Amino acid sequence: MRDAWIADLRRDGKSEESIAKRVRRGDVLRGAPYLAVPCLVTDGAHHYGDARRDAAEREMFVVATGAGVQNFLVALAGERLGSAWVSSTMFCRDVVREVLGLPGEWDPMGAVAIGHPEEVPAARAGRDPEDFLTVR
Numbered sequence: 001m002r003d004a005w006i007a008d009l010r011r012d013g014k015s016e017e018s019i020a021k022r023v024r025r026g027d028v029l030r031g032a033p034y035l036a037v038p039c040l041v042t043d044g045a046h047h048y049g050d051a052r053r054d055a056a057e058r059e060m061f062v063v064a065t066g067a068g069v070q071n072f073l074v075a076l077a078g079e080r081l082g083s084a085w086v087s088s089t090m091f092c093r094d095v096v097r098e099v100l101g102l103p104g105e106w107d108p109m110g111a112v113a114i115g116h117p118e119e120v121p122a123a124r125a126g127r128d129p130e131d132f133l134t135v136r
Contacts, residue, residue, distance in 0.1 A: 001099075002026060004092035028084050032113030037089055037100065038072070040065045040107040065109050072112065082117035085110050 002023060009019045029035060045057050069085055076083040089096045089108035096108040 001088060001092050001095050002030075004095045005088065008091065026086065026088055028113045029086055029088065029111055032084075032115050034114040036072070036112040036114060037096065038065060038069050038109050038112065039102065040109050041105065062109075069109065069112070076112075076114060080116075082113075082115055084113045086113065 006019055006023060009022060040061055042061050045061060048054055073083050073085060087110045089111050093108050
């Protein structure tokens with residue numbers, strides 16, 4: 001996966017310094033004791049026969065997958081495990097499918113690094129919902 005990303009970045013004309021900086025962002029995955037790779041699987045999706053509704057059906061599955069990943073991250077936090085979702089697998093799905101032996105119709109939707117935090121997370125300050133909600 002790392003090699004595929006480097007090849008893409010070189011094709012984009014990125015400098016070796018820029019490539020190295022971007023690749024370092026994946027250290028959280030390479031250093032994690034466990035990785036989970038959530039996949040989008042559209043078994044059961046409806047096929048309407050027109051592009052607009054077929055695209056909406058796929059988007060619905062993408063949103064549901066994202067909600068599932070978020071629920072997974074919350075559950076991990078409830079177990080006092082550290083986690084980080086990283087989108088890298090979405091950029092080299094064929095490589096991930098091959099390495100993990102996944103069916104061709106499964107779309108890897110990122111990877112979740114899982115482990116015990118190195119230190120207890122600091123308490124977060126309370127937030128006022130008025131700061132980020134709009135009611136109409």
